[in-house]
Amino acid sequence: MSDASLNNASFENEAQFGDYFALLKPRVMTLVVFTALVGLLAAPVPVHPFIAFCAILFIAIGGGASGALNMWWDADIDAVMKRTQRRPIPSGRVTGDDALAIGLTLSAFSVVFLGLATNWVAAGLLAFTIFFYVVIYTMWLKRWTPQNIVIGGAAGAFPPMIGWAAATGGISVESILMFCLTFMWTPPHFWALALFMRSDYDDAGVPMLTVTHGRRSTRKHILAYTVLLAILAIATGVTSAGGPLYLTVAVVLNALFLKGAWDIWRRDEDMSEADNFAVERKFFKLSLLYLFAHFGAILIEAALERFGFVWGFWV
Amino acid sequence: MSLTREHELHKRRKSRNIGVGLTLVVLIMIVFGLTYVKVTRGDYEPIRAATQQGNSN
Structure with missing residues (x-):
């Protein structure tokens, strides 16, 4: 193999910014953003528009971070399933360690910034959601019980509660x-x-x-x-x-x-x-x-x- | 092999570098915006801070 072919191969497999963004599961994020936005706007307490924007952004980033951690943990089964084979880790464009680092960093960032922008009840709920999705669902339930979807579904159900808590400070x-x-x-x-x-x-x-x-x-x-x-x-x-x-x-x-x-x-x-x-x-x-x-x-x-x-x- | 300005590594990582740069710019704007909103609303003035503390309890 020549140097040129080596370079071409590495070029094709070079992670682009979009690959890192794909780690955050943008399609799932739309659901998170929408339901969190409804929770925030439906609350009886008005929120400053910029703070509302930031709250939704941090909730979305937290959701995305848990998606990255999910991809890091599930890289082996993602490589087997057709639907997920082209994800950044199984396709070899992003390493598992990179996904882990991005997931952990964005998790901490989103929780701390949501707490600073709104309140610590919302931040606590976001932290629990990330923990629930990554540890309870991804690491524990998903490969253990057929009720994985039922119990794990709670993680996807928290965003409207977080949005509501961001506005009201409670549940x-x-x-x-x-x-x-x-x-x-x-x-x-x-x-x-x-x-x-x-x-x-x-x-x-x-x-x-x-x-x-x-x-x-x-x-x-x-x-x-x-x-x-x-x-x-x-x-x-x-x-x-x-x-x-x-x-x-x-x-x-x-x-x-x-x-x-x-x-x-x-x-x-x-x-x-x-x-x-x-x-x-x-x-x-x-x-x-x-x-x-x-x-x-x-x-x-x-x-x-x-x-x-x-x-x-x-x- | 010298790492000149024209090195192919720059081309390869262009989108990543632009993305990271823009992300950092957005982060700075968000922190600035949040600080501005919170300070102008008086969130950090003792009376309002005490009221908010009372509401959240």
């Missing part, structure tokens, strides 16, 4: 309801993904429900959790976190979501393979809209209340 019924909504939404969302990305989890040996309990059982679990989620989501509509607009959105979307879960439950593997898991894919896409629409409705309800709008017929 309340509304922020807990927002937490519960994301928490209950996570299992059907990921199990639908596991149904149509099945070889990935099988190959990596991750004990997803599809691997340990079978695909029939996973379909039952999706339906059961969707029913529980629908009850929670619609009940939230009659609490202080909801309102008529939220309730309308919740009723419509939960009806669609229940229909999707019902269709998944009724199908068997032959039917799913015949149309390349069309129903499961549709349910997964709907789950994204579901969460954004629910949180969007909470945000609009809070904004209307802030501007003094009262639904005349709503007691």
Whole structure:
């Protein structure tokens, strides 16, 4: 091998800034940013716009840092799964040690700066979220139990609580309801993904429900959790976190979501393979809209209340 | 091998260096902005600090 070919190889594998940014899982970050923003803006305490911007930025960085630590720990299974093979570590562009250093540095940075910008309750919640995602979910539950998604989902459910705490300095019924909504939404969302990305989890040996309990059982679990989620989501509509607009959105979307879960439950593997898991894919896409629409409705309800709008017929 | 200004290492790491540079500039702006907002709001004046302490407890 000549020097020139060595140089070319190293050039192709040279980490660019985008590779380091990819460690922060930017797509997951969108969900974190959006739900945290709703938590912050829905809170009854107004926050200075620049402090609100910084709070959301630090929460996003904290979420990204936990993503980097997740990639550092899971590099071995990421290399096996098709969906994750091109991530910076398995593709060889970023070393595991670099990811660890970036993850730890950004974790400390985000927690300290959130504490300084807002309050230490929010910072404490962010620190706990990072700990929960990295240690409890990634290091412990993910490779040990098929309930990994259920319990680990709590990590993704904390951002609205952190946003709320950043504004109010505390925790309340509304922020807990927002937490519960994301928490209950996570299992059907990921199990639908596991149904149509099945070889990935099988190959990596991750004990997803599809691997340990079978695909029939996973379909039952999706339906059961969707029913529980629908009850929670619609009940939230009659609490202080909801309102008529939220309730309308919740009723419509939960009806669609229940229909999707019902269709998944009724199908068997032959039917799913015949149309390349069309129903499961549709349910997964709907789950994204579901969460954004629910949180969007909470945000609009809070904004209307802030501007003094009262639904005349709503007691 | 001398590390001149034209060395290919600079080309290779251009995006990384620009990214790190911009990140540092943004960090400075954020720290400056936060300090400005907190000082002009009077967060560090004794009366307001005491009120905030009382609210958070």
